[in-house]
Amino acid sequence: MTLIDWTRRSLLVAGAAVALTLNMTAPVVAQTPPGVLIVGQIAEPKALDPAAVTAVNDFRILMNVYDGLVRYKDGTLETEPALATGWDISEDGTVYTFQLRDGVKFHDGTAFNADAVKFNFDRMLKEDHPYHNTGPFPLSFFFSAVQNVEVIDPLTVKFTLNAPYAPFLSNLAYPTGLIVSPAAVEKFGAEFGRNPSGTGPFKFAEWRSNEAVVVEANPDYWDGATELQAVVFRPITDANTRTAEMLAGGIDMMVEVPPVALSKFEGDAFHLVEQAGPHVWFLILNAKEGPFADKRVRQAANYAINKEALVNDVLEGTAAVAAGPTPPAFAWAYNKTLQPYAYDPEKAKALLAEAGAEGAELTFYVTEGGSGMLDPIAMGTAIQADLQAVGLKVKIETYEWNTFLGQVNPGLEGKADMAEMAWMTNDPDTLPYLALRTEAWPDKGGFNSGYYSNPKVDELLESARAATDQGERAKLYQEMQTIVQDDAPWVFVANWKQNAVTSDKVENFALQPSFFLLLKDVVKN
Amino acid sequence: MLGYILKRLVSAVPVLLGITVIVFLIMAMIPGDPATAILGSYATPENVEKLNRDLGLDKPLVAQYFIWLGNMLQGDFGQSFALNRPVLDEVLDRFSATLVLAGTAFVLCSLLGILAGVVSAARQYGFADKAITFVVLLGISIPSFFLGMMMILLFAVQLRWLPVSGMYAIYGGGDLPDLLNHLAMPACALAVVATGVIARLSRSAMLEVLRQDFIRTARAKGVGERGVIWRHALRAAMVSIIPVLGIQAGFVLSGAVYIEMVFQWPGVGRMLVDAILKRDILLVQGGVVFVAACYVMFNIIVDVAQSLLDPRIKT
Numbered sequence: 001m002t003l004i005d006w007t008r009r010s011l012l013v014a015g016a017a018v019a020l021t022l023n024m025t026a027p028v029v030a031q032t033p034p035g036v037l038i039v040g041q042i043a044e045p046k047a048l049d050p051a052a053v054t055a056v057n058d059f060r061i062l063m064n065v066y067d068g069l070v071r072y073k074d075g076t077l078e079t080e081p082a083l084a085t086g087w088d089i090s091e092d093g094t095v096y097t098f099q100l101r102d103g104v105k106f107h108d109g110t111a112f113n114a115d116a117v118k119f120n121f122d123r124m125l126k127e128d129h130p131y132h133n134t135g136p137f138p139l140s141f142f143f144s145a146v147q148n149v150e151v152i153d154p155l156t157v158k159f160t161l162n163a164p165y166a167p168f169l170s171n172l173a174y175p176t177g178l179i180v181s182p183a184a185v186e187k188f189g190a191e192f193g194r195n196p197s198g199t200g201p202f203k204f205a206e207w208r209s210n211e212a213v214v215v216e217a218n219p220d221y222w223d224g225a226t227e228l229q230a231v232v233f234r235p236i237t238d239a240n241t242r243t244a245e246m247l248a249g250g251i252d253m254m255v256e257v258p259p260v261a262l263s264k265f266e267g268d269a270f271h272l273v274e275q276a277g278p279h280v281w282f283l284i285l286n287a288k289e290g291p292f293a294d295k296r297v298r299q300a301a302n303y304a305i306n307k308e309a310l311v312n313d314v315l316e317g318t319a320a321v322a323a324g325p326t327p328p329a330f331a332w333a334y335n336k337t338l339q340p341y342a343y344d345p346e347k348a349k350a351l352l353a354e355a356g357a358e359g360a361e362l363t364f365y366v367t368e369g370g371s372g373m374l375d376p377i378a379m380g381t382a383i384q385a386d387l388q389a390v391g392l393k394v395k396i397e398t399y400e401w402n403t404f405l406g407q408v409n410p411g412l413e414g415k416a417d418m419a420e421m422a423w424m425t426n427d428p429d430t431l432p433y434l435a436l437r438t439e440a441w442p443d444k445g446g447f448n449s450g451y452y453s454n455p456k457v458d459e460l461l462e463s464a465r466a467a468t469d470q471g472e473r474a475k476l477y478q479e480m481q482t483i484v485q486d487d488a489p490w491v492f493v494a495n496w497k498q499n500a501v502t503s504d505k506v507e508n509f510a511l512q513p514s515f516f517l518l519l520k521d522v523v524k525n
Numbered sequence: 526m527l528g529y530i531l532k533r534l535v536s537a538v539p540v541l542l543g544i545t546v547i548v549f550l551i552m553a554m555i556p557g558d559p560a561t562a563i564l565g566s567y568a569t570p571e572n573v574e575k576l577n578r579d580l581g582l583d584k585p586l587v588a589q590y591f592i593w594l595g596n597m598l599q600g601d602f603g604q605s606f607a608l609n610r611p612v613l614d615e616v617l618d619r620f621s622a623t624l625v626l627a628g629t630a631f632v633l634c635s636l637l638g639i640l641a642g643v644v645s646a647a648r649q650y651g652f653a654d655k656a657i658t659f660v661v662l663l664g665i666s667i668p669s670f671f672l673g674m675m676m677i678l679l680f681a682v683q684l685r686w687l688p689v690s691g692m693y694a695i696y697g698g699g700d701l702p703d704l705l706n707h708l709a710m711p712a713c714a715l716a717v718v719a720t721g722v723i724a725r726l727s728r729s730a731m732l733e734v735l736r737q738d739f740i741r742t743a744r745a746k747g748v749g750e751r752g753v754i755w756r757h758a759l760r761a762a763m764v765s766i767i768p769v770l771g772i773q774a775g776f777v778l779s780g781a782v783y784i785e786m787v788f789q790w791p792g793v794g795r796m797l798v799d800a801i802l803k804r805d806i807l808l809v810q811g812g813v814v815f816v817a818a819c820y821v822m823f824n825i826i827v828d829v830a831q832s833l834l835d836p837r838i839k840t
Binding site: 138232 | 555571
């Protein structure tokens with residue numbers, strides 16, 4: 001008795017099926033062609049319209065398709081000319097006049113000129129602009145100081161600000177300031193984000209939803225054409241799968257390598273690239289009520305937490321210990337004399353005793369993930385253990401990222417004593433101005449969720465914003481950092497080093513402190 | 526029969542309406558809103574309010590629901606905030622990818638499951654039965670996403686036989702062999718648990734049938750064992766196997782969510798997870814309603830098939 005009768009015909013069919021399967025599996029690991037760089041991204045981009053997007057993931061594509069009036073010098077966060085060849089700033093710091101580069105064309109063939117610049121900023125800022133409806137433009141407040149943009153002649157454009165605003169140039173170098181082709185916006189309207197046209201080293205070729213965004217070399221690039229033929233950005237949301245793709249040779253470059261996967265990429269077949277950026281990971285302390293209203297308790301928390309262990313053991317060396325509110329990547333504004341709070345549980349205990357806060361109970365908001373948050377649950381747990389060790393009773397409450405922001409941004413009052421937070425910015429002004437001033441308390445529309453207030457810091461930040469001389473600004477920021485470190489409104493924890501892995505076929509690649517991914521000079525063999 | 530189908534279709538309407546209400550309320554109740562998700566760290570109350578106004582989320586909830594329902598009845602599912610693309614385009618694109626994956630997995634688990642169940646039943650307590658039961662138990666016990674990751678490590682990273690992820694090769698693909706290559710691992714990983722369940726239930730259904738009088742009669746009048754098992758017993762057992770297949774089809778569809786995450790399959794499950802994290806309200810609502818409608822339709826088809834097979838079921 002047999003259940004399946006193996007006749008000659010059924011054997012033949014089965015054999016053919018097996019042969020077909022084997023045949024299919026043979027050519028699978030086709031290597032990616034030379035000259036075409038395949039980048040593993042962390043998500044599908046929202047749109048390729050620089051004015052409409054907010055995510056670093058989208059910026060990585062945009063920075064290769066568009067140029068701004070200015071850009072960051074290679075390896076720094078200082079601005080240099082790009083589409084503008086030079087500029088004059090008025091005495092009072094409110095009028096910026098840019099001279100524009102001659103002969104530059106958008107990918108759609110139309111000319112880049114002063115009218116195009118005016119179109120870009122009016123589209124974003126003026127509600128009555130005919131193409132304002134191609135938004136929303138969530139980061140347009142980067143340019144809220146711009147009162148009006150005036151075309152002087154085809155190659156000169158004048159920006160008038162409503163008050164002196166030192167970060168203006170730096171904001172122009174940010175993706176929100178990238179210049180899009182007005183003709184393409186007029187042609188595609190709300191669909192522009194899927195049909196982008198800029199002046200950058202790569203021009204948009206194809207967007208296959210959920211599979212890839214393909215950009216091709218722009219042979220006429222004003223700053224020298226790239227040697228690459230094309231770049232393919234593949235969204236691979238799962239970090240484990242991204243790592244497996246990199247190991248299997250399906251992608252040539254991956255960004256945001258999870259710390260636990262780093263050891264897989266030691267060896268000659270891969271290059272690991274690291275770059276510290278303008279990122280700071282900190283704990284907001286509720287200075288308005290509860291134990292942290294006392295400066296000594298806030299300092300005690302800074303002493304009690306073993307930051308070395310966090311960056312080396314939890315983050316596997318993908319971050320450095322932070323000393324103050326400003327990341328060292330802002331080299332010109334960073335106070336190099338600042339030393340991080342030492343890991344000193346005894347001193348922490350003494351300070352707690354002095355403040356009478358021994359055994360205090362604390363509520364600690366922890367997020368599950370989120371932009372720039374690194375490994376928030378593991379870090380939160382380690383921090384909880386460190387604080388318990390000096391006698392503080394810490395209760396963790398965990399929230400998914402968007403819920404977390406909804407809890408933290410309106411302020412911690414009545415809810416929590418401390419919360420995790422991380423920021424990536426493009427100017428030393430941004431974070432302290434939005435999150436440390438008295439005028440930035442949540443009820444006034446800012447992000448000072450821990451209600452820190454020091455009139456001296458307020459004054460320094462206001463003057464730094466109004467000063468146009470970089471040396472003078474630097475002095476003001478450095479003094480601010482000293483005061484803030486001592487006041488300890490936050491626990492300063494880590495500055496993230498962004499990482500990327502490339503295969504050994506990729507050459508000439510470096511990460512930028514801006515965290516942008518610039519691929520023009522990359523070579524793939 | 527036509528009347529039965531019509532009756533089932535009409536009874537599906539309140540189910541679908543209920544689903545629209547539930548999914549709308551869930552999305553309205555979960556903390557966090559699209560503006561906060563879009564603005565990230567820059568979500569000041571002022572910016573959030575402005576963006577919500579731009580997105581049309583400042584209207585009262587009831588008004589939002591009826592605007593959404595009204596638009597949807599006219600075929601307009603709205604625009605996704607996070608992908609800047611019509612919801613219906615995205616859902617249809619993604620759903621066809623899911624259908625390919627879930628459909629293949631469903632065919633795999635039905636064929637293998639029934640085959641394994643029949644063999645087990647025919648050889649009750651024999652070696653084949655014990656071996657199959659062991660493998661089936663193993664299959665049911667391994668979480669499919671874990672199995673998927675292990676398969677990637679073995680077949681894609683170590684042996685390099687199959688691609689790690691995606692639906693088509695980025696270069697030089699796009700044809701059927703390319704699709705099958707990409708489909709092999711996710712479809713198998715997705716089919717494993719359902720295969721096990723179907724095998725176990727087919728086995729017990731077959732055992733029950735094999736004990737019945739008409740089987741003894743068939744044997745007595747000299748029908749060969751193969752004929753008894755495949756023609757007489759399996760046909761009778763199918764009546765109780767088919768509803769199981771219907772339920773398993775639902776499980777395969779929902780299991781696709783994990784598998785699509787692991788294998789980066791551009792399907793509707795991965796789309797929904799991304800959309801929920803980004804609070805892409807219209808995409809979540811549209812996607813859920815669409816998937817639910819398909820599931821309801823599938824159930825109707827299963828019921829109709831069952832009533833065709835077994836005339837005792839009242840139509």
